Amino acid sequence: MKKKIYPAVLWSLAVAMAGNALAADEKPAGAKADAPQATQSKSKLWSYQPVKAPVIPTVKQQEWIRTPIDAFILQKLEEKGIHPSEDADRAAFIRRATLDVWGVIPTPEEVDAFVNDSSDNAYEKLVDRLLASPKYGERQGRKWLDLARYADSTGFQNDNDRLNMWRYRDYVIHAFNQDKPYSRFIQEQLAGDELWPGDEQALIATGFMAQFPDNSNSRDLVQRKYQITTDITDTVGKVVLGQSLECARCHNHKFDKISQKDYYSLQSFFANINAVDNIPAKKGEIERNYEQQWAKWEAATKDIRAKRKAIIDTHREEALKYHKERYLTDSREAIFKPKDQWTPLDRWVNHRLENVTDEQSLTAYFREKGESTDSATYSKELADKWAELDKLNKQLRKFNELKPATNSNTISAMTELGYPDAPPTFVLAGGDHEKPLEEVQPAFPAAITDEKPDIKPLSFSSGRRTALVKWLTSPTNPLTARVYVNRVWDQYFGHGIVTTVSDFGKAGQKPTHPELLDYLADKFVKDGWSVKKLHREILLSSVYRQSSDHREDAHKADPDNKLLAVFPRQRLEAEQVRDSLLVASGKLEEKVGGPSVYPPLPKVIKTGEANFNGDPAWKTSKDEHDHNRRSLYVFTRRSLPYPILDSFNMASPQDAHSKREVTTTPLQALTLFNSEVVFDWSKSLAGRVINEAGDDESDQLDRLYAILFAREPESSEKDALQAFLDEQEKVIREKASKGKFEVNVPIGVKDKQLTDPVRTAAFVDLVHSVVNSNEFIYRF
Numbered sequence: 001m002k003k004k005i006y007p008a009v010l011w012s013l014a015v016a017m018a019g020n021a022l023a024a025d026e027k028p029a030g031a032k033a034d035a036p037q038a039t040q041s042k043s044k045l046w047s048y049q050p051v052k053a054p055v056i057p058t059v060k061q062q063e064w065i066r067t068p069i070d071a072f073i074l075q076k077l078e079e080k081g082i083h084p085s086e087d088a089d090r091a092a093f094i095r096r097a098t099l100d101v102w103g104v105i106p107t108p109e110e111v112d113a114f115v116n117d118s119s120d121n122a123y124e125k126l127v128d129r130l131l132a133s134p135k136y137g138e139r140q141g142r143k144w145l146d147l148a149r150y151a152d153s154t155g156f157q158n159d160n161d162r163l164n165m166w167r168y169r170d171y172v173i174h175a176f177n178q179d180k181p182y183s184r185f186i187q188e189q190l191a192g193d194e195l196w197p198g199d200e201q202a203l204i205a206t207g208f209m210a211q212f213p214d215n216s217n218s219r220d221l222v223q224r225k226y227q228i229t230t231d232i233t234d235t236v237g238k239v240v241l242g243q244s245l246e247c248a249r250c251h252n253h254k255f256d257k258i259s260q261k262d263y264y265s266l267q268s269f270f271a272n273i274n275a276v277d278n279i280p281a282k283k284g285e286i287e288r289n290y291e292q293q294w295a296k297w298e299a300a301t302k303d304i305r306a307k308r309k310a311i312i313d314t315h316r317e318e319a320l321k322y323h324k325e326r327y328l329t330d331s332r333e334a335i336f337k338p339k340d341q342w343t344p345l346d347r348w349v350n351h352r353l354e355n356v357t358d359e360q361s362l363t364a365y366f367r368e369k370g371e372s373t374d375s376a377t378y379s380k381e382l383a384d385k386w387a388e389l390d391k392l393n394k395q396l397r398k399f400n401e402l403k404p405a406t407n408s409n410t411i412s413a414m415t416e417l418g419y420p421d422a423p424p425t426f427v428l429a430g431g432d433h434e435k436p437l438e439e440v441q442p443a444f445p446a447a448i449t450d451e452k453p454d455i456k457p458l459s460f461s462s463g464r465r466t467a468l469v470k471w472l473t474s475p476t477n478p479l480t481a482r483v484y485v486n487r488v489w490d491q492y493f494g495h496g497i498v499t500t501v502s503d504f505g506k507a508g509q510k511p512t513h514p515e516l517l518d519y520l521a522d523k524f525v526k527d528g529w530s531v532k533k534l535h536r537e538i539l540l541s542s543v544y545r546q547s548s549d550h551r552e553d554a555h556k557a558d559p560d561n562k563l564l565a566v567f568p569r570q571r572l573e574a575e576q577v578r579d580s581l582l583v584a585s586g587k588l589e590e591k592v593g594g595p596s597v598y599p600p601l602p603k604v605i606k607t608g609e610a611n612f613n614g615d616p617a618w619k620t621s622k623d624e625h626d627h628n629r630r631s632l633y634v635f636t637r638r639s640l641p642y643p644i645l646d647s648f649n650m651a652s653p654q655d656a657h658s659k660r661e662v663t664t665t666p667l668q669a670l671t672l673f674n675s676e677v678v679f680d681w682s683k684s685l686a687g688r689v690i691n692e693a694g695d696d697e698s699d700q701l702d703r704l705y706a707i708l709f710a711r712e713p714e715s716s717e718k719d720a721l722q723a724f725l726d727e728q729e730k731v732i733r734e735k736a737s738k739g740k741f742e743v744n745v746p747i748g749v750k751d752k753q754l755t756d757p758v759r760t761a762a763f764v765d766l767v768h769s770v771v772n773s774n775e776f777i778y779r780f
Contacts, residue, residue: 054519102130102136142575151213161615164408167204171201207412220331221328233266239656244502248262257447311388319363365382406619482498483502548568569780572778
């Protein structure tokens, strides 16, 4: 029997044999390469035209210009006769910028340092500090993970855990913190295994393609392959190119000049890839802890598993045959074919079958024969064996708590399994995989470019995706840079220069400032695809520095604020709400990266069992420090989103989530007001305020506002807060005297004797009320 060579081994061989998979005359990704000859688009659509560096506009109010961005904005405002807004005060600016760049509120000390910095480069120092922090990568990573449809589980009815996916999440965070060129970032995620075969991080990066929702019970493996490649093609089209390519899967695009042939030609770049989940990771503390924990489970269950195996072994071949026969006809054709006759498609099917088949799969045979009511199928022998297997399975589940909950010692990636040949791709009638028409070869959409892919097959891979990413990240590609800089603009201003951030086609909106879009895209590429430089220029612009105060004149002239005469207010995203509450309460754990965590769920939620193996849907982390990690690290289970995040419109991982919805619902107010964990955070915040401000109530109110809002309360607000305290104290005293009220006390008060618990309890309620204010969950 031929020894199986795993992909991980093939990559190390490939390093010696092929070196870097880029052609010898090319420069490394991220370096300034010689630009290919530009090709004129056949379509007249603006977004398909080459990016051209525009002339910086001449404007009247030159003193307002801090970066070239401002000139493009001001030109439109002056044409409308609108003046830009005054600068926001410094405290408001640092709260805004910190929320935008880090995803959390700043500390009062950070606010004071910036407000009191009289140097000429105070803003530059602030922005550079924000961009240099690991929190920047965590915030930008979350934005990208929305697009990558990131989740720690597969979805569908079983919603199995994907315990390797956190490695991809960490790769994304570190890529932004390292300011990895966006071109290299895309290349690694779509072709890292081909371009850098010996680089573990490039391999982990291909997890971008592996984020598809997956049904391990699917009985049509050919259809499953089609669904997976369709998901990847649609995601790349939406995320990288800003195109609604999925419309062309069933018919020629109704709006854009993208044909069905174009769609399937693009899909064929991914025809040979397959998920590989068992690639050994470099051993560190996480991997060693996993192996130690797994060894404990194996030791505790050794006898049970041996007994189960002994029973299965009595009919293993029949059980395996029964398992294989349950797949549909076209899948069975590949499954039962001799290995030496496998085509590339057969190879995909059989690799998939191996990945979804385990000992538990084989017990279905015993159950079917043992529980059948058909005398022709029923077997008393197998019924007895099934009864014993069922008993052993239940015993095995009792040890699930010993299994590692979220970590692993392997990598999940998308590779070509060490083969250069690919399954054929066909245009499909009506998008039906059972109705193939003409076969197609890899090609770029004809409406966008005349360029042809330069595919160089490798000994271990088809080379197709290398050709694709070379085009996607070419300086002459009209879409990639435009789409990404527009996403970043949308992040800061609440709407993109193109408001339909993932649709740059005819059905999408035209840019409000086309020259600004091209300026940003052109400079982005010339700056070596540096994401941090892009963020820095926006953050230092006058348009970003503007006040968000309402102006009737600007609203009358530009009701939707498309011209940005006023800085747009935004409701915080779900993670910003939760993480800022953690910061305010002094409880945020700032550890970066690592396996996902399970904070406690509200007691009313019953998690039940998530899958056939009896694993619970939510395994609350035993380490209480994990309960207060950033929301980015909360286990993303497709079937059970974390409640407080779900209430505030967290991204759905079912497909690429282009833009966060912003809703205003009663559930949001009820979540903040009634949540046990939010109230606990409020008690911790109350304790923090008392510790930092002392016993004086006026100082306490000032400190509370400094922590939450980066400002002092106005006199009218202070009067209202004081009145609330007095009234709430009366309510609590009355109810407490009748034994109807449990007095709440602050958490974590140090070296202080709370002389009046009732008054202190009223202060806890005041803190909880202020946390529930609109000002906290908005940034201005």
